[in-house]
Amino acid sequence: MSRLTGAGEQRGAEVIDEHSDTVPLPAVPPPADRPPTGRAERTGGGGVPPAFGPIVKKVALGVAVSLVAGAGYAGLRQIADAPTDPGAPTTAASPQTSATPDEAAEGVRRASAGGAVLQKMAAAIEGDSRSAFLATVDPKAPEFRESARTIFANLDKLPVTGVRLRYVSDDTGALTPERRTALGGTESWLAQVEVSWQLSGYDTKPARETLPVTFVTRDGTTYAASFSERFVAGQRRPIWTLGPLDVAKGDHSLVISLDPDADAESYVSATDRAVDSVSKVWGRNWRRKVVVYLPAKQAQMEYVLGAQPNTYTQIAAVTMAELDTPQAGAPVRIVANPKLFDELGKQGRKIVLTHETTHVASTATASPVPLWLAEGFADYVAFNAVPVQDESAAKELFKAIRAGKVPSALPGPEAFAASSAELPQAYESAWLACRLIAEREGRSTLVKFYRAVHASKSSTGLADAFKSVLGMTEQEFVAEWQQYLKRLAGV
Incomplete structure (x- = not known):
């Protein structure tokens, strides 16, 4: 096959807002007790990229991703200060310690209001109630309201279970005065929210992402107003937040596609055959379940991986552990590069899918x-x-x-x-x-x-x-x- 492979380069820290504007952030060194390399925290060049600075002055969140890119590893790491217990209640987490008791009390109040919204969202997803889900969305945020409809429809298509939304931390200074004016209401702020979920029949542990969620209070009611206000470089986005999904299921595979022109069923067949091919060599003593993401464009691949633009332009596919600390049993996804995957042709795609499936079987993201x-x-x-x-x-x-x-x-x-x-x-x-x-x-x-x-x-x-x-x-x-x-x- 053509060697459309490689490893992710180190990335500088920057914040990306929902209009694709970027604001540089200072890099901070990794903690002294962290080794320069780790089991599943390698860069393609054998080093560790600089840790990313906080998205706001009182928040320092992150997710560590281990990638096996096309035919190469790429470690993408951030330092996580917030707890990541998937069993924690959706309203858990107190705000960061503030300068005064009054500010601390205000932080607790915001966490309570935002956590209540998240709890209602999770309950609506669990109860399959579209109306209850949309009731948590700001009625004066039409673009996000449309996005929320798509998100709910996507979750309804997926074999999702155990969705949790946990309020982690916030900073009222994260939103610009202009943005707060545009939102209106009596109060608005940006919070970091840990989202966790499992794909039933495929995952043994929850997948986890950290989303920036904008909250606004108007007429005494708090709503969610955005899931994409500002992203720090390296902060991944769940595929189900990026657009309408097409889902196809095989005997051993689940293909989740953002590309309306892609034949998801054909990828299911190819992936099922890849599972069989890998099992002939590796043996059958593995879950023999593979999840494939098919983005419609390069940017969506980068969002899923938490990568800077054009990092993976020459990489046909990536194997990713969708968990903050890659480990045995972590949810693993094969993420295809849409343009290059199409160019590979049938045989080339078979080679790449078999290669990536080998990484899934051998738990290469935590090895x-x-x-x-x-x-x-x-x-x-x-x-x-x-x-x-x-x-x-x-x-x-x-x-x-x-x-x-x-x-x-x-x-x-x-x-x-x-x-x-x-x-x-x-x-x-x-x-x-x-x-x-x-x-x-x-x-x-x-x-x-x-x-x-x-x-x-x-x-x-x-x-x-x-x-x-x-x-x-x-x-x-x-x-x-x-x-x-x-x-x-x-x-």
Whole structure:
């Protein structure tokens, strides 16, 4: 396939309002007790992007996302100060400590008023009452009212359960004087709200996002007036807030599409086949349930991922853990890049879907396996499902080897960065490293090797697996792999 792959670049902090205007925010360093890299917090270049500054001076919210992009990881992280207990009541959370007792009391009052609105919203969703849901929406916010109708219809189409809306924190200074004047009423403010939900039959843990919700009080009643007032960079948006959805369900897949022209049913069939292909290699001991998001345009993909514009223009698909702390059991989604996915053609889409489904099966978004193994294994499974000629699949690597540039080591995390000049070679060499293991020891041993590294709690897990599973050191394997590459390249 064409290597429309890569990893997300580090992003500076900025706030994006609902009119797409941006306001820079100062970056803040990560806490001293956080390691520079983590199990599921890697950038394509092996580092951690700077933590994002608070959206307002009294709010510092965030969600950590781990991505496996097309055929590469991309870690997108923020520092979360607010609690994230999905079982907390919808009205829970006191405001941040204010400067005076009076201000603190006002914050409690706002939290109570806003929390009551959120509780009514959640109850309306649970009770499938469109009228009750719309009753919580500001009658003088026609655009948001139309959006709310779409949101309710979307949730009605999805197998959603356990929707919770939890008031986290706020700051009355977040809205400009002009915006407050436009809203009218006796009071208006912006709050951060944690939204959690599960897709029944697909998720074992709730998905979570943090939404900026604007509240306005008029005639003694508080309403929600916007779900998109201002977003901090890296703050994701639930797909069901972005436009009308088309939903298709297969034996093993759920396809959620924002594109009215996409054939969601055809993606269901392709994803179901990808599940079968992955199971033939990985085994059937996984949930065998895959959720695919099909945005209609690039911006929607970026909203779902919490990415800056044009970050993923050359990436065909991304595997994302839709949880603030990616971990085993986290809800995982495959997010397609609409333009590139269409251009791939039937066979190309099959390869990409099989690759991404491998990441879902192997819980790659919460795994300590090195990138070369995660990506090489996913390509091995994909190319096993859709055979390709070596000369085509490893074109750039073979060209480099014939020019005398034989890789000196297995590709490190920096090789998978979007800006890496040797990005194609990284994927190609990782794939052939995994294929060599399968040819040398058998496919089951390759899977055993991957599982051993994945399950290890030791910093020497990779070295241990080389010895215990393959009976050699990494250096010995690299020497054999180099000879294998040269032979394949005809050198």
